[in-house]
Amino acid sequence: MNTKLTLTLIGISLLACNFLFPPPQRLAPESADFQDPQPTGFTIVRLHPKDGDLQTMLASKAQEATALGQIPVVEFDATWCPPCQAIDKAIKANNDLMLSAYRDTYIIKLDVDEWGWGDSRKHDFQFEGIPVYFKLDPEGKQTGEVIDGGAWGEDIPENIAPVMDAFFHGE
Amino acid sequence: MATKSRRGLPPFLKVMLITAALVSCTSAPRETISLASFTENYVDVSIFLEHDSRGNCLLSATFTPPDGYHLYSKDIPVTGIEGLGKPTLFELAANSQITVIGELMESVKAQEPGFEPKELLVYPSGPVTLSLLIELPSGDGWIEEEIQVTYMACSGKQCKPPVVARRVLVTIPCEDTFSEE
Numbered sequence: 256m257n258t259k260l261t262l263t264l265i266g267i268s269l270l271a272c273n274f275l276f277p278p279p280q281r282l283a284p285e286s287a288d289f290q291d292p293q294p295t296g297f298t299i300v301r302l303h304p305k306d307g308d309l310q311t312m313l314a315s316k317a318q319e320a321t322a323l324g325q326i327p328v329v330e331f332d333a334t335w336c337p338p339c340q341a342i343d344k345a346i347k348a349n350n351d352l353m354l355s356a357y358r359d360t361y362i363i364k365l366d367v368d369e370w371g372w373g374d375s376r377k378h379d380f381q382f383e384g385i386p387v388y389f390k391l392d393p394e395g396k397q398t399g400e401v402i403d404g405g406a407w408g409e410d411i412p413e414n415i416a417p418v419m420d421a422f423f424h425g426e
Numbered sequence: 427m428a429t430k431s432r433r434g435l436p437p438f439l440k441v442m443l444i445t446a447a448l449v450s451c452t453s454a455p456r457e458t459i460s461l462a463s464f465t466e467n468y469v470d471v472s473i474f475l476e477h478d479s480r481g482n483c484l485l486s487a488t489f490t491p492p493d494g495y496h497l498y499s500k501d502i503p504v505t506g507i508e509g510l511g512k513p514t515l516f517e518l519a520a521n522s523q524i525t526v527i528g529e530l531m532e533s534v535k536a537q538e539p540g541f542e543p544k545e546l547l548v549y550p551s552g553p554v555t556l557s558l559l560i561e562l563p564s565g566d567g568w569i570e571e572e573i574q575v576t577y578m579a580c581s582g583k584q585c586k587p588p589v590v591a592r593r594v595l596v597t598i599p600c601e602d603t604f605s606e607e
Contacts, residue, residue, distance in 0.1 A: 335578070336585040337510045341541060372587050383468070384584040404584030410541060 297357040298325060299346075301364040309370070309378050313363065313395035320361030320393075326423055327361045327391040331382060333368055339386040341410040352416035360423050363391075388422065436566040459604070462573075465586045466492035468492050469579050473516075473596060475604065483604065485524070486557040487516040488533075491579035495586065497554055498578060499536030507546040510580035512588045515550070516556040519572040524598065528559030540582065548580075562601040571598050 298320070302312050313329065320327035332339035345353045367385060370377050380389055382403065390400040402422040410413040428603060463472040470490040478484055491497055498511040518524055533555035536547035563569060572595055578588035 267545050275566070333585070335506050335511060335588065337539075337541060337546065337580060338583050338585060340510060365586065384586050404581070407583060410580040 284328075296354070296359060298301040298323065298361045299364060300362070301366070303366075304369055304377065309365075310395065313391060315395070316361065316363050317391045317393055317395035320391075323358050323361065325361040326393065327363065327393070328367060328423065329363045329380065329389040329391060331365050331367050331370070331380065331385050331387050333366055333385055336385050338404050338410045342386060342415060344414070345412045350412045350416075352412045353419075355425065356416040388419075390422075461600065462594050464594070466592065467497070467579070467589050469497070469577055469586070469589070470535050470594065471577075471594075473573060473575075473594060475598060477604075483560050483562055483601075484557045485518075485560045485573075485598075486555050487573075487575060488553050488555040489514055489575075489577050490553040491551070492586070494551055495549045495579040495581045496551050498580075499549065500530055500532055501536065501557060502545075502547060504576070511546050511548075511580070512576060512590065514554060515558060515574070515576040515591075516558065517574045518558070519574065522571055523563045524571060525530060525561040526558050528563055531557045531559070533557075545548055562598065562604055564602070565600045566602045567600050568597050568603065569600060571596050571603065 279382075300316060302309065302316070306312060313327075317327040334340070342353070346357065365378075373381055380387075380397070382401070384403055384405070387401065387403040390398045392398050400422070402418070404410070406422070407418040458474050458476040461473045461475055463470070465471070468491070471487060473485075473487045476484050476486060489497055495512045498506075500514050500516075502511055502513045504513060504515075516530060518526060532549070533553075534549055536549050538544045538577075539546055539548045572593055574591045574593055576588075576590050576592070579586045
């Protein structure tokens with residue numbers, strides 16, 4: 256009888272633990288400034304000119320990414336750009352394809368309205384359209400690997416994710 | 427039995443004559459004066475003045491985005507729909523000597539995009555002409571005018587930088603001068 260009671264009590268305790276301490280949920284970043292690599296397997300941060308010199312910030316973020324085992328990538332986007340927002344929306348909606356493509360990446364977002372297009376006083380990234388992604392090395396310098404919306408078809412996760420995945424992870 | 431030869435014009439000549447008659451019934455080619463043209467942020471813009479087939483005076487701008495890119499409807503808000511997109515606009519300065527007597531017209535109808543939000547109306551890929559029905563200042567000579575254009579070219583996967591309220595200075599003929607052109 257003691258054994259039965261003990262097993263029942265253990266069972267109840269385990270159930271209670273689940274209610275009291277639920278396992279962490281898998282969440283997508285809620286905003287572009289969201290910074291928690293654990294639940295999603297990737298990090299998204301946004302840098303602003305008021306925060307300092309871009310190259311210094313990129314070096315710092317690239318080191319942070321490397322320490323987390325993530326690939327540092329710069330993304331230029333804008334709030335008025337439908338294709339850019341469609342990608343963000345797919346990530347926020349926890350689209351599995353996009354979450355998988357973004358795994359182990361550290362996305363550093365730069366808004367073109369803040370950082371300009373090819374403004375050499377602010378940065379040395381050259382591009383003709385957004386969204387555009389530049390891979391960085393662990394020192395925060397461009398590796399020369401670039402991808403933009405021209406690489407995939409219409410802006411749906413089924414088109415974007417495989418191309419992004421191959422770009423980020425070199426598959 | 428002798429065959430009777432058919433009189434009249436050969437069929438091909440009849441067709442030619444009918445075609446010529448139809449062509450002569452249509453309006454004469456439009457009288458057009460080019461006022462300015464430039465390319466900015468991958469969109470070719472050409473501004474011109476013309477008389478339409480009814481003799482009305484139209485101030486127009488043709489916007490030609492890169493292949494595969496579209497422009498947004500003139501009717502979406504300046505701030506876009508949910509912040510997305512920029513309208514295609516063609517406006518005269520507030521102190522213009524030209525009188526606008528009609529709404530801004532579009533050469534092609536904007537349509538629902540294949541993505542959300544559906545209210546973000548886009549023109550089909552290719553050139554779009556926006557026109558204003560105007561009255562030129564009376565008299566001879568030419569006047570300096572300022573025109574503002576706004577546009578942004580996007581495809582389903584990428585956007586070019588927007589152009590917002592870009593000022594374009596043009597020299598426009600007065601009414602009598604334009605009539606003599």
